[in-house]
Amino acid sequence: MTTPLTQTQELILRHAHEHTAGKVIWFPDNINGGARKKVLDGLLNHQLIELAGEEYVMTPEGYASIGVAPMADATPAKTTGTRVARGNSKQAQVIAMLARPEGATIEQICAATGWQSHTVRGTFAGTFKKKLGLNITSTKDEIHGRVYRIKGAAA
Numbered sequence: 001m002t003t004p005l006t007q008t009q010e011l012i013l014r015h016a017h018e019h020t021a022g023k024v025i026w027f028p029d030n031i032n033g034g035a036r037k038k039v040l041d042g043l044l045n046h047q048l049i050e051l052a053g054e055e056y057v058m059t060p061e062g063y064a065s066i067g068v069a070p071m072a073d074a075t076p077a078k079t080t081g082t083r084v085a086r087g088n089s090k091q092a093q094v095i096a097m098l099a100r101p102e103g104a105t106i107e108q109i110c111a112a113t114g115w116q117s118h119t120v121r122g123t124f125a126g127t128f129k130k131k132l133g134l135n136i137t138s139t140k141d142e143i144h145g146r147v148y149r150i151k152g153a154a155a
Contacts, residue, residue, distance in 0.1 A: 005048075005065055005066070006039075006042075008028060008031060008039055009039060009042060009043060009048070010065075010066060011028060012024060012026065012027060012028075012039065012043070013043075013048065013049075013058060013062055013063075013065065013066050014066055016057075016058050016062075017058065017063065017066060017068055022057050022058040022062075022063075022070070023055055023056070023057055023058075024040075024043070024049050024055070024056035024057065024058065025055070025056075027039070040056065043056075043062070044056075046061070046065075047059055047061050047062075048061055048062035048065055049062055058070070090113045090115070091123065091127060091128075093112060093113065094109055094112070094113060094120070094123065094128075095128070095134070095150065097109060097112065098128075098134075098136065098148055098149055098150045099149075099150050100149075102147070103139075103147040103148050103149035104147065104148055104149075105144050105145060105146065105147055105148070106120050106121070106146070106148070107145075109148075124136050124148070134150050135150065135151040136148055136149070136150055136151070137149055137150075137151045
């Protein structure tokens with residue numbers, strides 16, 4: 001079952017498929033500023049596009065929503081799970097903190113996101129480990145206490 005698209009979403013996805021190898025770089029002239037962000041957020045929320053580096057690309061679900069097969073090299077291979085965090089989300093912010101060489105403590109993550117500590121721990125176990133397939137490790141530091149990192153993240 002595919003997600004019903006608005007006319008604007010369908011135009012954007014069809015253009016990406018037909019003209020830019022699945023990259024979402026074109027928008028109708030009347031879609032600017034906040035409207036553009038809303039359209040992108042809608043496509044991201046339905047997992048029809050994803051952030052690959054600094055650009056948006058169609059997912060297999062995006063291709064299916066317009067009734068075409070994915071292009072062979074249009075969707076980048078993922079090394080983690082089948083889902084990715086949006087670049088502008090709190091989850092992406094936490095992943096960036098955990099990928100730093102110094103890692104992050106629960107307290108630092110709580111301060112950065114406004115989450116409570118049990119929410120951070122639940123996100124580690126549920127979203128990061130189970131859904132995204134990240135390997136999160138922890139070490140005890142004399143100064144900072146318990147420090148969490150993504151194992152294998154680029155330093």
